[in-house]
Every structure is written in structure tokens, then in C-alpha cells.
Amino acid sequence: MYTQCPECLTVYKLEAELLVPACGCLRCCHCDAVFNALGTLATHLPPEPFTRLAEHALDQEPPMADVAVFRPRPAVEAAAEPVEAVPTADDSVAVEEPGEDFSQLTFTPRFAKPRRRSWRTAAWVAVCTVLVIGLGAQLAWAKRDVLIADPTVGPLIETGCAAIGCRLPLVSAPARLRLLARDVEQHPSVRDGLLITASVHNDAAFAQPYPIVTIVLSDTNGQRLAMRRFQPEDYVGDAATRARGLAGGATTAMVFEVQDPGQRAVAFAFSFD
Structure with a gap:
């Protein structure tokens, strides 16, 4: 938005928040005059060359605001307390039991049950396990001479092979x-x-x-x-x-x-x- 100082005709660009503190009044930083910015407030500047911005009359009736976007709900008024009747000797008095107080109850959250793994997940894990074992077996077979000749791994392989009844290949050295x-x-x-x-x-x-x-x-x-x-x-x-x-x-x-x-x-x- 734009406004103009009526004394020195300096045009200023401003935001709406700047008009709030002094109800639309501003002080010109050029001539130090105080003026009502609402009198010449404009959204756009007129085509150049211009001398004065259009002035608005400030003594008219307030316009009607008819586009509502929000209205808070009215507060619920407290109901008037009923007057207790004084019981007589002839009337039977109905004694109301006090209601249950739930303010001290502790509610335990219900945790979600763990999801069961589907058969697809189990099948995928089984396939990956078989592939890893197969890859390890291929690598071990490719490096069998080195593994058998190793002083640490060789005896373990020989013991395991003897337990299952297999025979290790001979390694030439x-x-x-x-x-x-x-x-x-x-x-x-x-x-x-x-x-x-x-x-x-x-x-x-x-x-x-x-x-x-x-x-x-x-x-x-x-x-x-x-x-x-x-x-x-x-x-x-x-x-x-x-x-x-x-x-x-x-x-x-x-x-x-x-x-x-x-x-x-x-x-x-x-x-x-």
C-alpha cells in the first residue's frame, strides 16, 4: 500500500501493521509532519507523472463488513443452581446416592499386537538364506586348497568332514x-x-x-x-x-x-x- 504526506508530498510505501499503533497516523521522515495516512491510502500508484494521490473523505459512515470468515462459539452459560426444597414430616425424602468419581482412574494404553510375518516374508528370508549359503559354498570350493592347507581352518574342516562321512580333496604341496x-x-x-x-x-x-x-x-x-x-x-x-x-x-x-x-x-x- 501507498500513502502521501500532505505537507511535502512525499509518497511512502507501507504495510498495514504500520497503521495500527497510532490509529492510522504517521510521521513524515522528510518534513517531520504528522498526518493521517488513511486519507491518501492507495493500493497502487497512479500512472506517472503525478503530483498528489487521491484523497479519501474520513467523515463518512463506516462501511458494512459483510464477508465473515470466522466467528467464535458463544460460551455456555452456567445453569442456575436449583433451590433445594425443605422436606416436611409428611413427605418422604428421596436421598440421592453420590455419583461415581472417575477422576482418579488410570487408563492403561492398549499396545498394538505385533504383526505376524506373512508367508511371503518367510519365503523371501528362506530364499536369501539359501542363496547366501550357496555363495559361501562356491567360494569355499574355489578356495578349497587354501582353506585345507591353512593350519587353523584345515583341521576344523577335516574334523567336520569326518563327522559327516565325506572325504576332503587332496591338496598338492x-x-x-x-x-x-x-x-x-x-x-x-x-x-x-x-x-x-x-x-x-x-x-x-x-x-x-x-x-x-x-x-x-x-x-x-x-x-x-x-x-x-x-x-x-x-x-x-x-x-x-x-x-x-x-x-x-x-x-x-x-x-x-x-x-x-x-x-x-x-x-x-x-x-x-
Whole structure:
């Protein structure tokens, strides 16, 4: 809204709250004159150029306010107290019992009953559980060699597998095979053959397959004269024994038959793969 000082003709922009304290009167900050802002109060400014705002007559009858938006309900008047009648000797007096007082009662809130899980929720939980178990089983199978060879997890897996009657897969660790003793002699039944025996200990705590054994014969100068690689079936004839593997911490004897390369073979070496 806008209003104009009648002394210096300065136009001011103002809010309705500014008119409340002095019943519509304002003080001009330019000429310090006090004037009734309602006389020239306008919602919009007229087109420029202008000198004065339109003035309103302030001595007319108050207009009627006819658009009501709220009216509080009237307060309920207290009913007049009845006058008590004085009973006579002939009249029977009706004694009213005092009403029950509920002001001291304590009301306990009724808690909502827990909702039962629907079969869909239970089915979803079961499916997620099966998927998690399946994923864990796949990861364990992919890392089975590492888990079985682990000194902490391996014995636990072996104990659990023995309880349910399963057999763990063999884990190859040729670096943990230790050669305890070896010997070479003429073959008792083959004229130009040699019989080589070796005692091998499995230092690992888990069973591992019988290794591929490589035997190298050399002369005094260290030059190789002969070499042969023995597969597990070449020196372990029993298939069931090969399937069980070399148990953890066990010692086994291995016997190999090789052809005699001549008198120059004075040394031989073992390696496991």
C-alpha cells in the first residue's frame, strides 16, 4: 500500500501493521509532519507523472463488513443452581446416592499386537538364506586348497568332514615333502637294472597326493647320465592307496626301478613335483 504526506508530498510505501499503533497516523521522515495516512491510502500508484494521490473523505459512515470468515462459539452459560426444597414430616425424602468419581482412574494404553510375518516374508528370508549359503559354498570350493592347507581352518574342516562321512580333496604341496633316506642297489632279478628306495615324510598337516618323482643319475663331474620321471601309478600299484594320498605327518617308502647307465653313474638326486 501507498500513502502521501500532505505537507511535502512525499509518497511512502507501507504495510498495514504500520497503521495500527497510532490509529492510522504517521510521521513524515522528510518534513517531520504528522498526518493521517488513511486519507491518501492507495493500493497502487497512479500512472506517472503525478503530483498528489487521491484523497479519501474520513467523515463518512463506516462501511458494512459483510464477508465473515470466522466467528467464535458463544460460551455456555452456567445453569442456575436449583433451590433445594425443605422436606416436611409428611413427605418422604428421596436421598440421592453420590455419583461415581472417575477422576482418579488410570487408563492403561492398549499396545498394538505385533504383526505376524506373512508367508511371503518367510519365503523371501528362506530364499536369501539359501542363496547366501550357496555363495559361501562356491567360494569355499574355489578356495578349497587354501582353506585345507591353512593350519587353523584345515583341521576344523577335516574334523567336520569326518563327522559327516565325506572325504576332503587332496591338496598338492610338494615343497612340504622331505626326503629322509635313500639307497640304490643292483636289481635282484634284472641284470642291468637298479633298485632305488627312498623314505619320504609329509611335513604338512593335511593329506596330499603322491608326487611326481624325478630321479637324475650323474657321474663324478656332475654331468647327467640319465633322468626319469615317475608318475604315482609307476611306484604305487594300489589304486585305493593312491586315492587316499599321503596322510599328513606320515612317512612312506618308495621303490623305483631304473636301468643301469653304467659304471660312471655314481650319484643320483630326487625332486618332487
